[in-house]
Amino acid sequence: MKIRKLIRLLHRDVGYVAFGLTIIYSISGIAVNHVNDWNPNYIIGKDTLIVSSGIDSTLTSEQIVEHLTESFSITDSIKSFFRSSPTTIDIFFDKKTLSTNLKTRIAVIETVESRTVFHESNFLHLNHPKKLWTWIADLFAVALIFLAITGIFMIKGKKGISGRGKWFILIGILIPIVFLLLYF
Amino acid sequence: MKKLFVLIAVVSFLSVNLFADEAKKYGSELTLTEATPISEILADAESFVGKKVLVEGTVVDVCEKRGCWINLSGDKEFETIRVKVNDGEIVFPMEAKGKNALVEGEIFSIVTEGEGCGGDCSKEGEEKEHKCEHEKTTKKVYMIKGLGAVIK
Numbered sequence: 504m505k506i507r508k509l510i511r512l513l514h515r516d517v518g519y520v521a522f523g524l525t526i527i528y529s530i531s532g533i534a535v536n537h538v539n540d541w542n543p544n545y546i547i548g549k550d551t552l553i554v555s556s557g558i559d560s561t562l563t564s565e566q567i568v569e570h571l572t573e574s575f576s577i578t579d580s581i582k583s584f585f586r587s588s589p590t591t592i593d594i595f596f597d598k599k600t601l602s603t604n605l606k607t608r609i610a611v612i613e614t615v616e617s618r619t620v621f622h623e624s625n626f627l628h629l630n631h632p633k634k635l636w637t638w639i640a641d642l643f644a645v646a647l648i649f650l651a652i653t654g655i656f657m658i659k660g661k662k663g664i665s666g667r668g669k670w671f672i673l674i675g676i677l678i679p680i681v682f683l684l685l686y687f
Numbered sequence: 688m689k690k691l692f693v694l695i696a697v698v699s700f701l702s703v704n705l706f707a708d709e710a711k712k713y714g715s716e717l718t719l720t721e722a723t724p725i726s727e728i729l730a731d732a733e734s735f736v737g738k739k740v741l742v743e744g745t746v747v748d749v750c751e752k753r754g755c756w757i758n759l760s761g762d763k764e765f766e767t768i769r770v771k772v773n774d775g776e777i778v779f780p781m782e783a784k785g786k787n788a789l790v791e792g793e794i795f796s797i798v799t800e801g802e803g804c805g806g807d808c809s810k811e812g813e814e815k816e817h818k819c820e821h822e823k824t825t826k827k828v829y830m831i832k833g834l835g836a837v838i839k
Contacts, residue, residue, distance in 0.1 A: 542752050545781050582785035585747045585760045587767065593747060595785020615781045631778050 507659065514653040517646050524643045531628035534621045543625055546616045554608040560590050568594055571603055571610070710839035714777040717741060717791045717835050725761035725768050728794065732829035735794040742768065742790050742831065746783045746838065754778035757833075759788060770833040777833060788838045792831040799826050 534543035554574055558567055568584050571577075571594060579596040586592045590606040603610040626632065630640055655664045655672060662668065719741035728735050728742070744759035747767060757779045758767045770790050772779070 538752055544754075545751065547751060547781075583745045583787075585745055586764055587747070588765055595745075595747075598782065600784060615784070629775060629778070 507656065510653045511657050514650060514657060517649055517653075521643065521646045521650060525647075527624045528628050528643075530621065531624035535625060535629070542618070544618055544622045546618055548614040548616070550612045550614075552610045552612060554603060554610055557608065558603075558605045560605045564592065567592055567603075567605070571601060575601070575610070575612075577601065710837050713779065713836040713838065714772065714833065715791075715835035717789060717837060719791055722789070725759065726763040726766055729761065729766055729768065729829070732794065732796070736796055736829070737793065739791065739793050739834075740831065742792075744768075744788060744790075746779075746786050746788050749779050749781050749784055751781065754780060757783060757788065757790075759790065769828075769830045770836070771830050772833040777836065779836075779838075783838050786838050788836055790831060790833055790836040792833040792835075794829060795832050796827050796829050799828050800824075 531543075537543070552575060554571065556574070558570055560567075562570070564584055564586055568581065571592070572581070577596065579599060582595040582597065584592060584594045590604060592603050592605065594601040594603075598615045600613045600615075601610055602613065627636065627640075630637060655668060657663075658668070660666060664672070719739065721741065722743045723735075723740045725742050725744055728740065742759060744761060744767075746757045747760045748758040750756045753774055755774045755778070756769055756771045758769050760767055770788075770792060
């Protein structure tokens with residue numbers, strides 16, 4: 504078998520296997536690239552409410568929790584609660600937190616929802632699972648190197664590396680170098 | 688081949704659901720067995736600096752974007768301590784909020800700069816109830832450098 508034919512065959516099949524992970528890593532890459540502008544893992548909603556009647560902050564935390572859940576007709580089961588100061592209380596539900604200022608009677612309900620696809624993609628891309636996934640991710644990285652190298656030798660002639668291909672490769676190498684010179 | 692794909696999908700689905708409510712481990716295995724009350728640490732934090740401790744409390748806040756810290760409630764009212772982890776080494780999920788956590792780590796301190804009123808005492812507001820000093824204040828804050836945690 505000719506070497507170029509073998510390269511094309513391997514590039515094609517390794518490319519098929521790498522397809523899924525490339526999409527996952529790309530989606531996550533864009534998502535975490537903009538972490539300062541949005542939350543790539545969760546959709547966090549906040550609603551402000553007013554407690555209709557005053558609450559005596561000298562009541563026990565349990566009594567305050569009962570009063571607040573009744574006031575807002577919250578039927579979710581309570582995970583726990585916490586008073587960060589004599590006038591503030593946080594009540595934790597599944598994927599929901601009710602934070603109330605007893606003095607101002609302003610309550611904020613925070614809901615947390617996982618950002619489907621992005622959250623899972625980030626979990627894998629940022630190697631949160633560790634363990635065996637580290638090896639899979641390493642193999643994927645090696646596969647990408649393989650695809651990059653075999654990719655440049657797939658075509659011969661004036662559209663290959665000896666022709667205009669070398670200029671495109673040069674552009675691809677120069678882009679990071681220019682930015683390194685600018686920012687590093 | 689099709690059967691193999693179906694089998695993998697079923698096993699994956701079952702394993703995710705079977706272990707969904709179990710305690711989740713983060714980072715290194717816990718090595719200490721005796722927990723130190725957070726109130727004890729906060730009462731004399733300087734003496735704990737550099738020491739490894741095991742603490743237990745409710746997760747009352749989580750770093751929203753990176754999961755790089757959690758705040759744990761203390762055994763006494765109104766007390767919390769922050770557990771900071773190296774970005775990416777441990778990532779705490781938002782779902783940890785309200786759950787019980789056992790955390791092992793090392794006490795450290797940082798000096799933070801508080802916001803002064805910038806010379807305008809009226810900005811201080813009534814809530815702070817302290818004399819405006821027209822200058823920024825510094826404060827030593829004690830945290831735990833988290834090494835491992837179990838949250839359930």
